[in-house]
Amino acid sequence: MARMRLTVSRTDLLADAIAFFKSGQYHHDRPLNVRFEGEPAVDGGGPRREFFSLLLQKMLSPTSQYRLFEGRPGRYLPMHNLDALVGGLFKVYGQIIAASALQGGPGFPCLAPPIYSYLVTSSLEKAMDTISPDDLSDPFVAETLKTISELEDDNPEFHNVASSLSEPLAIAGYTHRLTSTNKADAMLKIMLHDVILSRKAEIDQLALGLGPVLELAKANPESMCSLFTATDLKPLTSESFLELCTFQDTVPADLKTSFIQYVQEAGAVSCPAYHAGQLSFGDY
Numbered sequence: 001m002a003r004m005r006l007t008v009s010r011t012d013l014l015a016d017a018i019a020f021f022k023s024g025q026y027h028h029d030r031p032l033n034v035r036f037e038g039e040p041a042v043d044g045g046g047p048r049r050e051f052f053s054l055l056l057q058k059m060l061s062p063t064s065q066y067r068l069f070e071g072r073p074g075r076y077l078p079m080h081n082l083d084a085l086v087g088g089l090f091k092v093y094g095q096i097i098a099a100s101a102l103q104g105g106p107g108f109p110c111l112a113p114p115i116y117s118y119l120v121t122s123s124l125e126k127a128m129d130t131i132s133p134d135d136l137s138d139p140f141v142a143e144t145l146k147t148i149s150e151l152e153d154d155n156p157e158f159h160n161v162a163s164s165l166s167e168p169l170a171i172a173g174y175t176h177r178l179t180s181t182n183k184a185d186a187m188l189k190i191m192l193h194d195v196i197l198s199r200k201a202e203i204d205q206l207a208l209g210l211g212p213v214l215e216l217a218k219a220n221p222e223s224m225c226s227l228f229t230a231t232d233l234k235p236l237t238s239e240s241f242l243e244l245c246t247f248q249d250t251v252p253a254d255l256k257t258s259f260i261q262y263v264q265e266a267g268a269v270s271c272p273a274y275h276a277g278q279l280s281f282g283d284y
Contacts, residue, residue, distance in 0.1 A: 002030060003030060003031050003032070003033050004025065004026060004027065004030050004031070004032045004033065005032075005033045005035070006020050006032060006033070006034050006035070006051075007034075007035045007036075007037060008020075008034065008035075008036060008037065008051065009036075009037045010036055010037070010054075013051070013054055013055065013058055014055065014058040014059065014064060014066055015066070017051075017055055017096060018066065018089070018092055018096075021092050021095045021096055021099070022088070022092050026095060026099060028098065028099070028102055028211065028212055028213075031103070031259075032048060032099065032103050033048065034047045034048045034050075034051040035047060036051075048103055048104060048105070049104055049105055051105070052099070052100040052103065052104075052105025052106060053105060053106055055096060055100065055105075056100070056105075056106055056108065056110075059093065059096070059108075060076065060110060066084075066089065067079070068081060068084055068089060068090060068093055068202075069110075070137045071112060071135070071137050072134075073110070073230075074110065074112075074229070074230045075111075075112040075113075075134055075135050076110045076111055076112060076115075077111075077112055077115060077135070077137055077195060077199060078090060078115070078199050078202040078203055078206055079199065079202065080198055080199045080202060081202065084202075085201055085202055085205060088205070090202050090205035090206045090209065091205050091206070091208050091209035092209060093206060093209060094205070094206040094207065094208060094209020094210040094211070094214075095209040095210075095211070096209075097206075097209070097210060097213070098209065098210050098211055098212070098213040098214075101213050101227050102213065107226075107227040107228070108227070108228055109226060109227065109228060109229055109230050110228075110229075110230070111228045111229055112135045112195065112229075113130040113131075113135075113229055114127040114128070114130045114131040114135060114195050114196060115127075115195070115196070115203065115228075116225060116228040116229050117129070117130045118196055118203060119203065119206075119207055119210075119214060119217070119228070120214070120217050120218045120221045120224075121218075121221070124192060124196065124197075127192070127195075127196055128188060128191075128192050131188070131191050131192060131195055131196075132191075133145060133191065135191065135194075135195045136191065136194055136195065137194070137195075138194055140168070141168070141190060141191075141194045144165060144168045144190060145187050145190060145191070147161065147165065148165065148178070148183050148186060148187050148190075149183075149187065151180075151183060153180040158180070162177070162178035162179070165178060166178075168190065169186060169190070171193070172189055172190040172192075172193035172194070172197075173189065173193060173197070174186050174189045174190065213227070
């Protein structure tokens with residue numbers, strides 16, 4: 001199996017990674033060798049894992065020039081960023097996340113649960129079932145929810161306060177007049193708009209970059225959730241991982257042998273995707 005080779009600078013790690021993945025040089029079915037500039041060239045797995053671990057930190061850094069996520073640890077959201085969207089950067093980030101999963105890196109166990117739910121189901125209703133105020137990134141939206149939740153039925157100012165909230169309700173696409181009986185539903189729809197709908201194009205482009213890893217997650221959403229959200233799932237050994245693998249008849253014998261040797265050399269497999277039940281190689 002021909003290995004891909006990537007040399008990166010520690011000072012420009014994220015920019016080098018983006019350039020590599022955007023160039024189309026990366027292929028999911030080939031092992032990646034990583035070398036840091038000015039350091040030994042041999043990659044026995046350590047430099048590759050360090051590379052993806054450092055990438056994860058850079059991707060989430062609030063000071064990064066390529067910042068595409070916002071929120072808090074364990075509940076990050078793709079940011080609404082039109083320039084990044086037009087430039088295809090969310091697709092590139094999806095490819096990086098998928099590569100991290102398949103190359104023994106940490107994946108991206110950082111997303112808010114409703115983002116993962118929407119990625120694997122494409123269902124707003126199911127995403128809404130996992131949403132909470134902790135997922136909000138906009139302080140104004142959080143304050144609006146607080147106002148609605150504290151609005152008591154016997155408040156003589158109920159009508160006036162409800163009227164003052166017509167604009168944020170309209171922005172969220174909630175067209176009903178706010179009443180004491182529908183305020184819980186209104187709050188849920190406001191959260192859905194803030195967490196999913198206002199950044200749907202970015203989520204969809206991220207999904208495109210995730211490719212075969214997302215397809216695996218759709219087929220095994222529970223066992224794959226640790227790839228995208230924080231869990232306590234332990235890594236597999238290389239032997240356990242190989243027991244999950246199947247190879248299609250079209251995969252050459254030498255390619256299969258090289259892949260098995262590559263996994264065995266890696267030792268413990270840290271990729272949460274490997275917990276999904278079974279991986280099939282040959283489609284991608």
